[in-house]
Structures are given as C-alpha cells and as structure tokens.
Amino acid sequence: MPELPEVETTRRGLAPHLEGKRIRGVVLRRPDLRWPIPKEIESVLPGQRIDAVRRRAKYLLLDTAAGSALLHLGMTGSLRVLPASTPIGAHDHVDLQLSSGRVMRFNDPRRFGSLLWQPAGETHELLRALGPEPLADEFDGDYLFARSRNRKAPVKTFLMDQGVVVGVGNIYAAESLFRAGISPLRAAGKVSRERYAALAAAVKDILAYAITRGGTTLRDFISPDGAPGYFEQELSAYGRGGQPCPTCGRPLKFANIGQRASVWCGHCQR
Ligand SMILES: [Zn+2]
Structure with missing residues (x-):
C-alpha cells in the first residue's frame, strides 16, 4: 500500500x-x-x-x-x-x-x-477530521504531549491515529518509536514531553528520508509484506521480530498492538 x-x-x-x-x-x-x-x-x-x-x-x-x-x-x-x-x-x-x-x-x-x-x-x-501533517511545524513534541494527556491507548496506536497526525503508518510508527527509545506498549498519556519531542523529531526524520529515497519507482519496489523495497534494507524494527536488535543485539520482540503487527526491543525501548 x-x-x-x-x-x-x-x-x-x-x-x-x-x-x-x-x-x-x-x-x-x-x-x-x-x-x-x-x-x-x-x-x-x-x-x-x-x-x-x-x-x-x-x-x-x-x-x-x-x-x-x-x-x-x-x-x-x-x-x-x-x-x-x-x-x-x-x-x-x-x-x-x-x-x-x-x-x-x-x-x-x-x-x-x-x-x-x-x-x-x-x-x-x-x-x-484529519490531524496535522507530520512534516508541518505544528506537529512537534508539545503537540503530542498535549493531545495525549489522559490517553490510555498504547503510544503506537495513538501515533497511528489519523486524527492525531496523518500518514504515520505501521512501518513508520515502528521505526520512529525504535529511534526514540519508546516502548510501543507504553500508555500514550504516560510519555513525557521530552520523549514526545524525540518521537516527533524521529517521525519527521524518517518520513523525510523515505521521501528522498522514494524517487526511484513505486509499485515495482513494494515487497510482498508491503514494505517499500528501497527502504526495506534500512529498517531497524519493522518486520524484524526475533532478529537481533541493531543497537543491543537482544532478540526483538513482536506482538499485535491495536491489531497491527508490532516489533520493538524490550531493552532499548521503555
Ligand atoms: Zn535493543
């Protein structure tokens, strides 16, 4: 997709x-x-x-x-x-x-x-009803912090809510949470302002990078599991359940969160 x-x-x-x-x-x-x-x-x-x-x-x-x-x-x-x-x-x-x-x-x-x-x-x-664009200035840590207070849903589910921010699909949510060191299972309302700043920055960096790499072609490079091929070689978490964490080497965990396949490191992401 x-x-x-x-x-x-x-x-x-x-x-x-x-x-x-x-x-x-x-x-x-x-x-x-x-x-x-x-x-x-x-x-x-x-x-x-x-x-x-x-x-x-x-x-x-x-x-x-x-x-x-x-x-x-x-x-x-x-x-x-x-x-x-x-x-x-x-x-x-x-x-x-x-x-x-x-x-x-x-x-x-x-x-x-x-x-x-x-x-x-x-x-x-x-x-x-759409939330802001992830690359717009209004999407930042303060925005995520304010929107997430009292939210009990896992932060990954919160981040993929199109009413919160648009365009952060399963791949980009997994990669952004990995880079920011936040467990996808943590309740959205329990993530600090500082950690949301790191998460917003990770979302922007990863999406902007994917856009720069998206200039090759589209469908021809989509792999069977849906990951765009040009990006697939560079994924840290998405689709890598059970494989070694690129940071600490421990096996990456995987489970469904909000009915979406999720992969994360239980050591590096808290
Ligand atoms: Zn790790």
Missing part, C-alpha cells in the same frame, strides 16, 4: 506535468472505484486549469478555480502522465486529457483507490 512518502513522491513527479495545464476532457471507463465517481468530475472539471497539485495525508488534490479533484491510490493505484496515443491497458480506469497533449492515467487493479470532488472553498468530509 502506498504510504505518505510514496504519495508525496507521486505528487512531486506529477506536479511539473499538471500545474498550469488545462483539462481538455475526462474519460471514465467505469462509474466507480472504491466509491462512485461524482458527476462533477465529468461536468465541472473539463475546461478547468490545474493551478496546483497538493497532498493532504495520502490524498492528492488537483486544485482548479471550480474545486479540487481528490485522488487516493488505495492499495494498488498508480498515476502516470503519458502521450495521448498510449494504448489503454487493463485496469486503466480514468484519463484526464491535458492541454499539453498528454493524459494523466489512473490505473488501479484492486480498485480501493478513489476519485472524488471537493467544491472550491469547501473541505471534503474525508479530510475534515
């Missing part, structure tokens, strides 16, 4: 091809993906100019004066910008025809992705 770094890499790859271009037409080869594709995508989007390509959590937004097309890659979605003459392949569900003579093509074999519409000046309901 594409995580935040892969979506950000996709955004950076698409933006130069889309920004400033006008949408000449929209081709929908089916009426729905995960959800029905709203009528505005066909009735409002053609003729609009794409002013910006933004990312919010794992959504991409193509901003126009009339509103934004909201895209989510789901499990298996991918977006490519191609010459308009490129033959249609299996699972090529949507084309946006661009004034550059190219098309942006949305391919999604399992169709957990989505294409939705956000009118100008509104925030789509899927985006309303």
Whole structure:
C-alpha cells in the first residue's frame, strides 16, 4: 500500500506535468472505484486549469478555480502522465486529457483507490477530521504531549491515529518509536514531553528520508509484506521480530498492538 512518502513522491513527479495545464476532457471507463465517481468530475472539471497539485495525508488534490479533484491510490493505484496515443491497458480506469497533449492515467487493479470532488472553498468530509501533517511545524513534541494527556491507548496506536497526525503508518510508527527509545506498549498519556519531542523529531526524520529515497519507482519496489523495497534494507524494527536488535543485539520482540503487527526491543525501548 502506498504510504505518505510514496504519495508525496507521486505528487512531486506529477506536479511539473499538471500545474498550469488545462483539462481538455475526462474519460471514465467505469462509474466507480472504491466509491462512485461524482458527476462533477465529468461536468465541472473539463475546461478547468490545474493551478496546483497538493497532498493532504495520502490524498492528492488537483486544485482548479471550480474545486479540487481528490485522488487516493488505495492499495494498488498508480498515476502516470503519458502521450495521448498510449494504448489503454487493463485496469486503466480514468484519463484526464491535458492541454499539453498528454493524459494523466489512473490505473488501479484492486480498485480501493478513489476519485472524488471537493467544491472550491469547501473541505471534503474525508479530510475534515484529519490531524496535522507530520512534516508541518505544528506537529512537534508539545503537540503530542498535549493531545495525549489522559490517553490510555498504547503510544503506537495513538501515533497511528489519523486524527492525531496523518500518514504515520505501521512501518513508520515502528521505526520512529525504535529511534526514540519508546516502548510501543507504553500508555500514550504516560510519555513525557521530552520523549514526545524525540518521537516527533524521529517521525519527521524518517518520513523525510523515505521521501528522498522514494524517487526511484513505486509499485515495482513494494515487497510482498508491503514494505517499500528501497527502504526495506534500512529498517531497524519493522518486520524484524526475533532478529537481533541493531543497537543491543537482544532478540526483538513482536506482538499485535491495536491489531497491527508490532516489533520493538524490550531493552532499548521503555
Ligand atoms: Zn535493543
């Protein structure tokens, strides 16, 4: 599944091809993906100019004066910008025809992705309850400390709550907690302000690094267990249960926490 770094890499790859271009037409080869594709995508989007390509959590937004097309890659979605003459392949569900003579093509074999519409000046309901972006300045130790008081849930579950902060999936939660030396089982409300500062810094460092390494390609480098291949060789905890801790050499523990596979060092993480 594409995580935040892969979506950000996709955004950076698409933006130069889309920004400033006008949408000449929209081709929908089916009426729905995960959800029905709203009528505005066909009735409002053609003729609009794409002013910006933004990312919010794992959504991409193509901003126009009339509103934004909201895209989510789901499990298996991918977006490519191609010459308009490129033959249609299996699972090529949507084309946006661009004034550059190219098309942006949305391919999604399992169709957990989505294409939705956000009118100008509104925030789509899927985006309303989201916490801050992990790379934004407002996400820091003080924020995590304030949000976590009286929370009894394990800190790993708290960190993966999209209402707390977006885009910290299972891999990045495990790695950030390892780097910050915090046990994933510790109650979120029992972590100190200083340790949350270390955790916020670890989240930012690890995500920013993954984004810099995400420029190779997307699906081709996803390993069977879901870890992006370019990053997999550098993981300290995620997917390494039972193997030696990279810091102390003791076997890494593993268990389900909040129904998600979790790995940590019982010695280095307290
Ligand atoms: Zn250790």
